[in-house]
Amino acid sequence: MAFKISPYISFVDNAAEALEFYQSVLGGTLNISKMSEYPSPELDEADADKVMHGQLELENGFTLMASDTPTGMPRDEGANLSVTIFDGDAEELRGIFEKLADGGSVVVPFEQAPWGDWFGMLSDRFGVQWMVNSGA
Numbered sequence: 001m002a003f004k005i006s007p008y009i010s011f012v013d014n015a016a017e018a019l020e021f022y023q024s025v026l027g028g029t030l031n032i033s034k035m036s037e038y039p040s041p042e043l044d045e046a047d048a049d050k051v052m053h054g055q056l057e058l059e060n061g062f063t064l065m066a067s068d069t070p071t072g073m074p075r076d077e078g079a080n081l082s083v084t085i086f087d088g089d090a091e092e093l094r095g096i097f098e099k100l101a102d103g104g105s106v107v108v109p110f111e112q113a114p115w116g117d118w119f120g121m122l123s124d125r126f127g128v129q130w131m132v133n134s135g136a
Helices: 015-026 090-101
Strands: 004-011 029-034 051-057 063-068 081-086 105-112 118-123 129-134
Touching: 004 015, 015 029, 015 051, 015 063, 090 105, 090 118, 090 129
Parallel strands: 004 063, 081 129
Antiparallel strands: 004 081, 029 051, 051 063, 105 118, 118 129
């Protein structure tokens, strides 16, 4: 198995501010993509400048990821953490996604995303939120 696991924090409207703060505290390299960079007919204009994906890569190899919650998705600030599995083979990660989804609830099916990766989101049978992303 060659994949990584990382926490993924969902913010309502301040992911960029939070990620910049974490970078000021922890250092590292920060990359932020806005929702407007990936046009979609479902994109609410109010979401255009929100963070679709932010990733803070630390020198120790740790990765912290975050995004803003788009309009129309549940916005519970008390449940804002997901576990992310990423950088693995798409078929291997599809199998992991399906096993995690057993008895749980799929939020976004594991399928090719607008940015080209294979991606899916789910809540497992214990209520833990998972995101699975493969660039392969």
